[in-house]
Amino acid sequence: MTNLKSRPLTVAGLNRRRFLQTSSSLGIAAATIGATEVVFAGSKKILKVRAYADLRSLDPAFSQGVVDEEIQSSIYSKLIQYKPGREWGYQLDAAESIEQASPTTIKFKLKPGIMFSNGFGEMTAEDVKFSYERILDDALKSTNTPDWGSLKGVTVLNKYEGIIEFSDPYPPAWNIALPYIVGNIVCKKAWLEAGGKVDTTTPCVSGPYLHADWQPKQRTVLKRNPEWHGGIAEFDEIHILPIDDEGSAQIAYESGDLDYTRVPLGAVGSLKDSMPAHSKLEEYPSLFYVWVGMNVENEMLSNENLRKAIQHAIDVPSIMEASYFGAAQPSTGIIAPGLTGNRAQSNVPPGANFKKAKEYLAAAGMSDGVTVTLDVLNKAANVTTAQVIQATCAQVGITIDINLHESGAFWSLGDSSAGERYKDIQLILNRYSMAPDPSYATAWFITSQKGIWNWERFSNAEFDQLETAAKAEVDVSKRDTMYQRMQDIMEDSGAYRFITHEATPVIYSDTIKPAFRPDGLPLFRYFSQS
């Protein structure tokens, strides 16, 4: 009988000392792997990121904004792409060269040898022509047609070269068309074979990643495209998880389920105080614009002095502290810093001026006080903002009744085709998103948008003229002046109190090197390992 107590542990040549050594080594190795396990899950390099909504379409003609574009820009090529960094700019992608040949034409030459996946062959100027012109096709009913402005068509010069022609000068093409949604180049042959449009699958791609899988409400999986013209894509796979709530996304990041996410503004302070291990936090300005609009056709709000009293009674710095936890700055208008047309300062200072507000209220003949309604979308920051507005307006005798709405009901408030409710709107706390061109912000406030997206029912002939002219102005300095003037007109009408452009705080693992647009939107195709 063997005495187990006296027998050394020698299984397959492994004694107790070696066992302990091996265990410690494995433990250290496991700990090291553990630190980077998200990016290098298993044997694959997988990048896990959050998107605020699920995929809706892989067709650039039906892309519904940022989420679809985050995916599409990773799988398709464009002539030019946004340049990652803190300043707006572009860099070449499928184009070997591209230039503004005249105020109404842009000449391009494709890089030779850009291949579409699944054997659909080489990208040619015909594909560029097809991709751009189909967006204009009335029969296709693309919601993204406005992004191409005055595009007439594309003339193909030879296999690789072509000229993009506009009926009027269209400077926004460089900011919101060529490097954005409608700039994605698809394969003519593949699209025609698919019946002219695609949904949530795509017949072929030409970008750094292939669309591998879509599990609705769960994830979109992109895989490295071995045929990509730009070299070898950084990650084997990118998993894009739809998580609508930023708080949940932050928890998912902290638990190791994500490598990158946008975090709530309210979390910035606590994250700075106690940063999760192996993490980096960055803050970017945002292009969103938040404002309090006033319905100028409403019986009570048609009184300009009352509108101006409200403008001066709203204390924007208090809103920044209460609703945005000091992580955002007051805005001077609807055009964000860094873009043409941004104003250095607003005509109505951010801080409340109760004395002036009372003077305007007296001039309005409402010295005894007045009650108005404020319609608000039921999001936490909006509710807090409304409460701050309620508190400061009360100091001058303006009582604010807050009406909270869920998203579907809120976004139809000013829609004149959806009943008579638009007439009853008085104040609205609103927030629009925009692309990096000033024309994208001002387009909603022209007279023809009354009852559509112009809920203030604001109408000004000079504004309308400037809106048309500025869109076609090629002189950047003149364009800048025109957009500034348009915001002056908006503010001077008393129908707008500009609040903020918010901010985009993002957190990411130090095992990756992310790439963002200047407004903090991720450019997944440029994400790499650190």
Next chain:
Amino acid sequence: MLIYLLKRVGLGIVIVVLAVSLLFIMIHMVPGDPARILLGPRATPEMIAHLSFKMGLDQPLFVQILKFFGNLLRGDLGMDVITNRTVADIVFGQLPYTLWLIFTAITGAIIIGIPLGCYSALHRNSIIDRVTGIISVACITAPAFVVALYSLLIFAVWLHWFPAVGAGEKGQFWDQVSHIVMPAFAIGLSWVGYLSRLVRSSMLEVLGDNHIRTARAYGLTESTIVYRYALKLAVLPTVTVIGVGMGFLLSAALFTEIVFSRPGIGKLIFDSISTRNYPVVMGSVLVSTILFVISTTLSDLINAWLDPRIRAAL
């Protein structure tokens, strides 16, 4: 029994038709043009009109309801105009996630709650019974979303035991199991308390019955009396409660699916209502209602199977 079954099926169909018609009317009363919301701010009035036509929204409400049920008889739940997928594909793609979640939660609750209730009943007024009582009530009063949030913070962020979001990789069983633990815990915890209290009181009632006294008089062992005779009757109310509780389970699943960013029918309904995606809302609610009707009918049938007195009364 067959007549009873037919009656229940008939009643179930009436319930489904009424519930879906009522919902149809309600969602059309809520403000917000679905075509405009679905297409976004860039849509022209022509595009909005075209989509309204495609969705049948330009027709009177009763025509829309009749069409919906007409299509339903042909097994057609309609099309999602955004992704161009059939509603049936979308709904039945999400349904297994919710069923799996509810099944795991309630199974866990049964496995823990029923023995806990039995133990409390058999050790009535002991310290353990009192402690169990306090814990059970605490579990009942804890809302699923609060449990969900705290379990996320403790088990995902702090301890890193379980993943925080999603439902796991397709085809990877253990990954899916690790993703379901916390959501199932969030839903199931209150049911543990509920079932243990229910079984305790039911068991105490049964243990005082004449047939149990008779069994004791015959000299049967206590374990035989409890597990063979008393428990069978004591769990009867549990079956009914679980059947009727399917509605609560579905609503708890909705919150949980949102908190854990899990796919599922609850989240599908929530997202579809926000975007006014009516075909998907109708399809999801129809399936949920059918699920509810089936579960209540099943619980009645199981009751009848377990209790000959009920069977005789049918």
